[in-house]
Amino acid sequence: MERLDQFMARANAAYYAAHDPYRDFTTSPEISQVFGEILGLWAAVVWAQIGRPDPVLLVEAGPGRGTLMADALRAIGRVAKDFQAALRLHLIETSPRLRAVQAERLPGATWHDRLDTLPDAPLVLLANEFLDALPIRQFVRRGGRWMERFVEAGRFVECTLQPPPPNPLPQGEGEDIIMELNEPALAIGRSLGARLSARPGAALFLDYGPERRSNGDSLQALRDGQPADPLAAPGCADLTAHVDFAALSDAAIGAGAVVHGPVPQGVFLTRLGLFQRTDRLARTQPLARASGLIEAARRLAEPNRMGRLFKALALGSPGSSTPPGFEG
DSSP: OEEHHHHHHHHHHHHHHHOOGGGTOOOHHHHOHHHHHHHHHHHHHHHHHTTOOSSEEEEEESOTTSHHHHHHHHHHHHHOHHHHHHEEEEEEOOOHHHHHHHHHHSTTOEEESSGGGSOSSOEEEEEESOGGGSOOEEEEEETTEEEEEEEETTEEEEEEOSSOOSSOOOOSSOSSOEEEEOHHHHHHHHHHHHHHHHSOEEEEEEEESOSSOOOSOOOEEEETTEEEOTTSSTTSSEEEOOOOHHHHHHHHHHTTOEEEEEEEHHHHHHHTTHHHHHHHHHTTSOHHHHHHHHHHHHHHHOIIIIITTEEEEEEEOTTOOOOTTOOO
16 A cells, blocks of 8 residues: 555656557647747846856756756847846756656766755756645545545555645544645745746746636546546556645745745736737748647647646746746
């Protein structure tokens, strides 16, 4: 019997070690090259806002195939050569198989298993669909008390909390209430908050989940591109859960950072010029390719697709300017 977060961590480690996740799902950088390009330019603007430090770490957490960063670096090299000269590329990735893929596209990068091994220097960090794969704990209210979910033989087993979780669970009436806790995400928020309070920098997270805390079971699995039972055949499916942006924000603020957002991804990308850049690119392409580019931008930004469920959240150093996309 394993606690849910232990089961999820083990299952995802096995999955990413042996599978190409992009056969099961498609992330924003794989949908449109413009996504990575405008995030690269976002990083260049933020670098100027924090005083143009040289050197500066350009970090991506969970870089997948390296598509986002390859597109970002291409845009940076085209219009922000001073930033290109100052940046040092660092990637946070635990999968040896994915590291090998990234090395082919991103020569000169330095890899890390964890955030806390990054050099002590100013940074700009990008993280797209990184937090959703971090392991969660789940708690269920039964008979007026909280139980924790464990996994045994492909099913949930509920056990009395011993010891209680580090964050107090709500008291009061109600049964069959499910609460989720992502301790690794909170640790990242605290670590980045402390880092950004001590030196210039910023971090941008794009992921899916509600703007405010909500109850419920958000654990889900994709196997062979289809929804699957999260507890069945561990290591054969990608397990994810909704990101608690409010808890992440509180953790970062408590450690000294400032927070911007979350805002819907569609709003954020539109403010950064997603459709203008896509239109310019489409004019240079054959009709079928141009139509595909425009459709990809709509998929990323329209509210009934990825534009509302996905959110953008930025962390910054105290006194720093509001980063692009978070105005208003």
